[in-house]
Amino acid sequence: MVPIRYQTLAGKSAGYWLLFIALAAVTAIGYAAAHYMEVNGHYVTGMTNQIVWGTPHVFAVFLIVAASGILNVASISSAFGKPEYKPLARLSGLLSIALLVGGLIVLVLDLGRPERLVVAMTYYNFKSIFAWNIFLYVGFLLVVAVYLWMMFEPRMNKYSKPAGIVAFIWRFVLTTGTGSIFGFLVARQAYDAAIMAPMFIVMSLSFGTAIFLVVLVATFQWTSRPLGDDILRRLKNLLAIFVAAVLYLTVAFHLTNLYATEHHGVERFLLLDGGVYTAVFWLIQVVLGGLVPLLILFSPTVSRSRAAIVLAASLVIVGGLAQVYVIIIGGQAYPLVLFPGMEETSTFFDGVVHAYVPSLPELLLGVGGIALSLLIAVIAMRVLPFLPEQLPDSAPHGEDAPTAAAASTAR
Amino acid sequence: MRRRLAAVGLAFIMGAGWSISTPADIPLPAPPKAKGDRCVEPTDLMRRNHMEFLLHQRDETVHRGIRTKKHSLVECLTCHTQTDAAGHYIPINAPGQFCQDCHAYSGVKMDCFECHATKPRNSASVHSKSAAMSGTSPAHLSNLARVVGNRP
């Protein structure tokens, strides 16, 4: 068996620096947007006392959910012992950390008092899922870091399987926790559902795999590393299954809700007459982010094209953002029902659909989070050998190269 | 070695003394005089420990409903705010005012006055409710009975 050799990015080309500068600039703009929001207060955003979580939360939740799913590639290789994925396990771990950090930073910068982060770290209410999540997120970063170290360090290689299993379990708990942030909100018609947690797990697999595919093809292309069709075929099949599963759970979610008369109002709102939310749900989430990618990925002819696979994965990403948007913003836009059977009016927007338009600073902050994630990945790939030198179809499925030569170039 | 240390120490002390002796360079804080003749604790205890008193009082009041006046932040305003020539209160955290003067000098940043009032409730400028606030109105006395419900 040919050992896998990993190599850092040379990071000397104009392309690398262009990418680096672009990502750094977008990250900086995102930070500036957050600063602007903090100095002026949240009234400069689209958020109100009715829509309390806005676009930054959409990006943050998307990134956090995807971070857990993107580790799936590594999990398949170590926890499930599929050697084909082994060469990509390091990249999978790296992206997982990068996306989580990006998402968390957006979340923190959107707090009313980000400077009190230390309070969040020292005062805990253990009944709060948010408080658990702080532990789950920080713990996840540590677990994945240890896992990566075991993959990098030849002497530790033998422990990478147990580490992978721990990371795998952690990841499920983490996404369950993230889903439960919404699932436990009994007050809101749109959220109060136990299916929220499993749905978030499947969403994480789908978004994570899609992002992984895009990053994989792009990095191999830009660094002129050979990439075989074999691994791509496996990943795109996985993606297709996850996309189908998300669609299935979405249907199940809405059908269950439709069964309970109590939820008819909010279902009608999301599925039929919610204006922008209905449009985003059907057109972007279901059609563009679900059905079209499925058609592409399942078509034996079209899916042979690399461009088509990347397109499908990109659509899944867009659809994923749309899905989180509908869940978070759409769920809040529908008014709370305080008095069933009554029409409500007040000076505080009772009984009316709440208006929300994402503001520029919010969007910039969200996009800045994505840029930060990618920036972390781009820097890390240059410093440490995360990428295999090549991944041809006859991919080497053996142990990592123990030779001195490989060590000098790769480690 | 020891001699060199001593020299450094001496230089340091002299330097410090020099900077203290030139107020034009770094003006020492001189918080405005307070009303009343004594603070709520001995003055030098206050100087060193006012933050502990305040933070302790904060938790006692907010979580346990303890409303003693002694270390209450609202009460500091009554003695430590100044009025301008026209008789209006000056915010207690304005430059040169009591809660700002030393803090600016020692580089202390605190967010208390983002929320907490910086002037006492001014009887002239505030609402008609102020009579009730002072707790002397008959309405207030009748409230007492109703709140705790000692009716037969």
Add this chain to the structure above:
Amino acid sequence: MKSATPNTRPDGERRKFLERAGAAAMLLSLAPGVRLVELVLARAEDQPVSAQMRWGLLVDATKCSEGCTDCVDACNDEHGLTGLGRPETDAQYIRKVGLRDKTTGKTHSLPVLCQHCETAPCVDVCPTGASFRRADGIVLVDKHICIGCRYCMMACPFKARSFIHEDLTDQVPESPRGKGTVEGCNFCVHRVDRDREPACVEACTEARHGALVFGDMGNANSALSQKLRELTNRQIRSDLGLNTGVRYHGI
């Protein structure tokens, strides 16, 4: 690491409380004329609030007229809630809600405010413990440890909370408020702790509407408890089983 749960009281304090309760019991048996209420009334300002009490409010919707905003005005006045002309981000602690029965067409008008739940969702979800329930049943935000995550606003079934969206100046000394934290009705703790009723209740009574009755639900003899026994009343979203401290009659 500190746990910010206010209910976990040090043992010494529990002992003190038991002693006091014992003393109260003795008083009761020694002098039948002396009732616990008087002892509660006598809570000195240096004594902590007691879990034997539970502050509550009864809204008699039959006495609450449409268009009347006396309670709301009094609240705004008391807490200095001057709007900045941006209704969507301006804070409200109490609001008048108009209701119209979709089948019968009957209308009601009533104030909605923090319901001071016994098992408050806002308290459960708050990551730092800034949202908490005081021993005497008042649900509060400790704005000193609120990080402004707004999860409590997501969790509250009554839309009772507001987020402060911008810098404020000239706050009322008794009601500190500032950008980036969440707030809501606090039953005017600063008044209740000094044996005064919340501003909304006082205003409603002074205007002789009598639609709001405030008092101690934990004491069977309080005016509130008597009224609650006398008038049929319900909780908003009683399906959630939150055991709210605010009850409604006439809807």
